[in-house]
Amino acid sequence: xxxxxxxxxxxxxxxxxxxxxxxxxxxxxxxxxxxxxxxxxxxxxxxxxxxxxxxxxxxxxxxxxxxxxxxxxxxxxxxxxxxxxxxxxxxxxxxxxxxxxxxxxxxxxxxxxxxxxxxxxxxxxxxxxxxxxxxxxxxxxxxxxxxxxxxxxxxxxxxxxxxxxxxxxxxxxxxxxxxxxxxxxxxxxxxxxxxxxxxxxxxxxxxxxxxxxxxxxxxxxxxxxxxxxxxxxxxxxxxxxxxxxxxxxxxxxxxxxxxxxxxxxxxxxxxxxxxxxxxxxxxxxxxxxxxxxxxxxxxxxxxxxxxxxxxxxxxxxxxxxxxxxxxxxxxxxxxxxxxxxxxxxxxxxxxxxxxxxxxxx
Amino acid sequence: xxxxxxxxxxxxxxxxxxxxxxxxxxxxxxxxxxxxxxxxxxxxxxxxxxxxxxxxxxxxxxxxxxxxxxxxxxxxxxxxxxxxxxxxxxxxxxxxxxxxxxxxxxxxxxxxxxxxxxxxxxxxxxxxxxxxxxxxxxxxxxxxxxxxxxxxxxxxxxxxxxxxxxxxxxxxxxxxxxxxxxxxxxxxxxxxxxxxxxxxxxxxxxxxxxxxxxxxxxxxxxxxxxxxxxxxxxxxxxxxxxxxxxxxxxxxxxxxxxxxxxxxxxxxxxxxxxxxxxxxxxxxxxxxxxxxxxxxxxxxxxxxxxxxxx
Numbered sequence: 126x127x128x129x130x131x132x133x134x135x136x137x138x139x140x141x142x143x144x145x146x147x148x149x150x151x152x153x154x155x156x157x158x159x160x161x162x163x164x165x166x167x168x169x170x171x172x173x174x175x176x177x178x179x180x181x182x183x184x185x186x187x188x189x190x191x192x193x194x195x196x197x198x199x200x201x202x203x204x205x206x207x208x209x210x211x212x213x214x215x216x217x218x219x220x221x222x223x224x225x226x227x228x229x230x231x232x233x234x235x236x237x238x239x240x241x242x243x244x245x246x247x248x249x250x251x252x253x254x255x256x257x258x259x260x261x262x263x264x265x266x267x268x269x270x271x272x273x274x275x276x277x278x279x280x281x282x283x284x285x286x287x288x289x290x291x292x293x294x295x296x297x298x299x300x301x302x303x304x305x306x307x308x309x310x311x312x313x314x315x316x317x318x319x320x321x322x323x324x325x326x327x328x329x330x331x332x333x334x335x336x337x338x339x340x341x342x343x344x345x346x347x348x349x350x351x352x353x354x355x356x357x358x359x360x361x362x363x364x365x366x367x368x369x370x371x372x373x374x375x376x377x378x379x380x381x382x383x384x385x386x387x388x389x390x391x392x393x394x395x396x397x398x399x400x401x402x403x404x405x406x407x408x409x410x411x412x413x414x415x416x417x418x419x420x421x422x423x424x425x426x427x428x429x430x431x432x433x434x435x436x437x438x439x440x441x442x443x444x445x446x447x448x449x450x451x452x453x454x455x456x457x458x459x460x461x462x463x464x465x466x467x468x469x470x471x472x473x474x475x476x477x478x479x480x481x482x483x484x485x486x
Numbered sequence: 487x488x489x490x491x492x493x494x495x496x497x498x499x500x501x502x503x504x505x506x507x508x509x510x511x512x513x514x515x516x517x518x519x520x521x522x523x524x525x526x527x528x529x530x531x532x533x534x535x536x537x538x539x540x541x542x543x544x545x546x547x548x549x550x551x552x553x554x555x556x557x558x559x560x561x562x563x564x565x566x567x568x569x570x571x572x573x574x575x576x577x578x579x580x581x582x583x584x585x586x587x588x589x590x591x592x593x594x595x596x597x598x599x600x601x602x603x604x605x606x607x608x609x610x611x612x613x614x615x616x617x618x619x620x621x622x623x624x625x626x627x628x629x630x631x632x633x634x635x636x637x638x639x640x641x642x643x644x645x646x647x648x649x650x651x652x653x654x655x656x657x658x659x660x661x662x663x664x665x666x667x668x669x670x671x672x673x674x675x676x677x678x679x680x681x682x683x684x685x686x687x688x689x690x691x692x693x694x695x696x697x698x699x700x701x702x703x704x705x706x707x708x709x710x711x712x713x714x715x716x717x718x719x720x721x722x723x724x725x726x727x728x729x730x731x732x733x734x735x736x737x738x739x740x741x742x743x744x745x746x747x748x749x750x751x752x753x754x755x756x757x758x759x760x761x762x763x764x765x766x767x768x769x770x771x772x773x774x775x776x777x778x779x780x781x782x783x784x785x786x787x788x789x790x791x792x793x794x795x796x
Contacts, residue, residue, distance in 0.1 A: 179690050200696035212687030216709040225705075226695035273695075 127190035127203075127280035127313055129153040129176065134185035134195075136171055145171045147337040148185065156311045158304070159342075160328030162318055163360070168337040169317045170285055176315060177206050177283050190280060205274035206283040210290065211266050213258040213273075219245075220254040223272045237276075244272040247306070264295050271303070275310070282307070282314040288323065300327060321361055325349070333357050351476075355483035358405045358476055364436050364451040367470075368405040369443075370480050378404045378477065381421040381443060385475050391486050398480030408436060408453040410474035413466050420467030423450050425460050435459045439466065540771075547764035548572050554761040576765035580752065586766055588741070589748035593727060593773075595658055596737075596744055600665035600726045601719055607666065608673030609715065613703050615674070616681040617689055627678070633671040641668075642735055649736065660736045668732070669722050680714035681707060720781050724774050745770040 131151040137144045146168040153159045161169040174180035176187055178199035186195045194202045205226075214222050220241055227237045245251050248268040258266055267287060274282055287303070288296045304327045307314050318324055324331045325345040332342035333356070341353040352358035358366050371380045373395050377387035385404060387395070395402040414420040423439035426449075437452045437460060452468050460466045477486050521529075545559040550573050553562070562571055580586045614620070615627050645664060646655065654660040684707070692702045708715070730746040739747055749766040753759055 177690075177694055179693065199690075199694045200698075204694065206691065206694045208687045208691060210685065210687050212685065212691035214688060214691075214706060214710075225692075225697075229696045229701055273691075277695075 128155050128188075129281055129313060129315065130186075130188040131172070131176075132186040132188065134172070134175055134187055135183050136168075136175055136180055137183045144168075144183075144337050146175065149339055151332060151339060151342060153313060153315065156313055158307050158314045158316065158327060158329045160316045160318060160324040160331045161334060162321055162324035162331055163334035163340075165319060166336075167334040169319075169334050171337075172334070173283050173285055173315055173317045176281070177204060178202055203280045204283055205277040205279040205281075207270045207274050207285065207287045209286040211258075211270040211287075213266060213269055215258055218255050218257055219250060219261070219269050219272075222258070222269055223276050226273070226277050240276045240278070241272075244275040247275065248272050263291055264299065267291060267299060271306070275306075278312075280313065282312050282316075284314065284316045286318055287316075288318070289320075296323075303327065322363060325361065331361075333360060335360075351485065352405075353485050355403055355405070355478045358478070362407060364408050364438075364453070366405045366407050366476070367411070367450050368403060368478075369448060370401050370403045373398065373400055373402040373480075378402045378475075380404060380470070381441075382419055383421070383469065385470060386472055387477055391477050394486040395477065395479060401480035402486075403478040403480050403483065404470075405476040405478065406470035406474060408451040410471045411450075411452045412469050412471060413437075413452060413454055413458055413460070414469045416467055418467065418469065420469040421450075422465050422467050425462055425464050425466060428459060428462060430456070430459070437466070439468075543764050543768055543771075546761065547576055547768045548574065549761065550575070551759075551761045554764075576761050577769070580762045580765045580769065584752055584762055584766060585743070585748055586745070586769055589743050589745045590769070592737075592742055593745040593770075596661050596665075596733065597723055597726045599658075599662045600669075601723045603662055604666040604669040604673050604722060605715060605719055608670055608677050608718075609708065609711070610703070611670075611674045612677035612681050613699075613707055615678045617702070617707075618699070627674075630671050631675050634675065638668050638732070642732075646735065656737060656742060658737070658742070661733060664732050664736055665722075665726050665729070669725070673718055673722065676718050677711065677714055680711055684710055716781060720777060723777060727770075727774055 129151075130153070131149045133148045133150060134146060135144050135148055136146040149168075149172055151159075161172055163169045171180055175182050176189075178194070178197060178201075182195050186193055188194065189202060189204070214225065217225065223241045223244060224237045227240065232240075241254070242251075245254055248271060250265065250268055250272060253261060253265060253269075258269065261269065267290070270287065274284075284303075288299055291299060300323060316323075316327060325348075328345060330342055331345055331348055333340045333348065335356050341348060341357045343351075348357060348361050352361060352366075355368060359368055369380065371378050373379075373392065374384060375392070376384050377392065378385045387402075412420075416422075421441055421443070423441040425437055425439045427438040429436040429438070434453055434455050437454055438449065439452075440447050440449050442448075450468060452466075454460075478484060479486050542559045545562055546554055549559070549562060549571060553571060565571075611630075615623060641664075645660075649655045649660050654663075688706060688710075689702060692706055697705065728746060730750065733744045734747050734750075737744065737747070739751055743751070745766075749763065749770055752763045752766050
């Protein structure tokens with residue numbers, strides 16, 4: 126049980142100008158499940174490996190439970206890590222794999238046995254204890270990797286995309302298992318993923334990273350409702366938010382024939398954006414309206430019928446170019462391909478961002 | 487030209503790649519493809535060419551000196567059940583009076599440490615070259631690999647002088663050290679390249695689990711490197727066992743003579759006693775044959791299967 130703090134932690138790989146992780150400031154509470162998410166190469170895995178001690182910290186500090194661990198080797202940090210490819214020891218049985226770290230710490234045989242059996246039961250691995258990794262399925266190997274972390278009873282769990290090698294169904298299943306397990310054990314967990322659905326469903330808080338810089342760290346709901354910049358707005362949510370840069374008028378943003386009203390402070394903040402403002406509206410905060418209600422006409426390219434509702438993908442001629450839009454609609458009003466429909470963002474669910482720096486206004 | 491002469495390679499090539507592919511995936515569960523006729527014939531010819539002299543040696547070693555000198559070994563095969571032509575006198579003579587018994591023991595005394603010492607040291611070195619960061623690591627590795635092209639012979643005279651200063655000439659220790667040194671570059675090279683293929687994640691996982699270098703080496707790297715260690719051990723053992731030059735230079739003839747040196751001294755200066763030579767030669771072949779046949783499965787790599795997904 127411990128807190129974790131990154132204080133301006135920076136990692137610069139040799140021969141590279143841009144830091145892989147740039148002055149990361151992040152406080153993680155005791156027992157919290159924090160998810161680091163972002164596209165490939167955003168520095169999320171590097172951040173995790175810095176916390177693990179597998180990667181040097183060039184500047185700044187990392188604290189675990191108020192203790193400076195910045196330059197300690199991994200074994201002195203009291204952490205356990207689950208790797209993307211599981212990294213099981215191929216020549217050892219499941220039992221030996223789980224017992225390895227404890228044996229190195231000279232834990233008594235009886236204690237090792239108790240902990241391994243307990244973890245095996247928790248993960249339903251009892252009957253596989255004497256097998257070697259190669260005789261296990263992907264899901265079982267993943268659970269062994271989890272078990273190896275659990276028996277350590279560490280202060281912090283680190284998980285580096287532990288589900289990315291599982292098939293879709295198993296991933297959803299294991300996702301909820303890991304979240305439940307974490308809640309049960311109450312151990313502080315840092316979890317890295319590129320999958321925003323995983324991030325949103327598992328994390329107490331989600332930290333979104335891009336190009337080595339932390340963009341926003343907040344609860345999933347807050348990320349979704351109030352993204353702090355254009356990148357977070359576009360990254361969180363599936364299908365992605367519709368984001369367009371449009372001219373700014375005195376009442377708000379003028380989008381096609383519509384004026385999307387903005388508050389006075391917002392307009393003032395946006396005015397430095399060269400007469401433009403970036404607006405975003407989520408597919409589910411967009412209505413299909415009748416032909417004469419002032420909506421933007423779009424030609425439907427694709428309809429994804431999800432059973433409960435449907436995603437309508439289409440394009441519209443706007444400002445001389447073709448712009449793509451997504452709308453989520455219920456099944457009754459589902460248009461067909463090639464049809465022209467009219468869309469209208471719900472005015473109180475429109476996000477506004479500065480046209481040049483992309484920050485929320 | 488286009489149809490006839492071009493046919494064999496395309497037929498042979500898939501057979502080759504297929505066998506390679508099944509080996510790499512571990513083999514089990516895969517359908518094993520039958521090799522083409524072309525490949526079979528080539529392999530058959532190669533086997534025949536290698537086996538005939540060996541059989542000739544074996545047959546001759548069981549014949550008396552008169553027979554061996556007057557008729558070819560294949561004539562004995564015409565009437566294999568004529569037991570009067572067979573004798574084991576060559577073997578008993580060579581074993582006792584020829585000194586093969588003692589030489590046999592000497593060869594083991596030379597070969598076993600001369601195999602274990604370089605492998606031990608090379609495994610440590612390969613681990614350091616693969617998993618440890620230190621200044622000049624790559625340069626040092628290139629230098630060691632570069633030593634592969636230096637012929638052993640250039641070191642013989644300097645070594646002899648050093649050994650005579652130290653009073654080591656003619657001792658087993660001198661041959662162990664010489665073989666260890668000569669075998670080291672190749673051993674380090676092979677083992678490092680093998681270790682570089684082991685999944686990095688496993689080493690990192692061990693670090694997080696709290697293993698120091700020593701524990702990582704003994705508990706993870708050595709068990710996972712068994713195929714490479716074993717294949718090099720076999721290689722080195724056979725090399726040392728069959729070596730004549732180093733044994734002759736540092737041990738010489740006499741009480742400490744090894745099998746190869748002893749076999750070479752079996753034939754008299756007028757060429758008499760060469761039926762003894764066949765028996766001695768066959769005895770010297772028995773150990774390498776047994777070693778290879780019994781340990782060849784270690785050449786098949788497959789120990790890392792299942793550690794990482796893929």
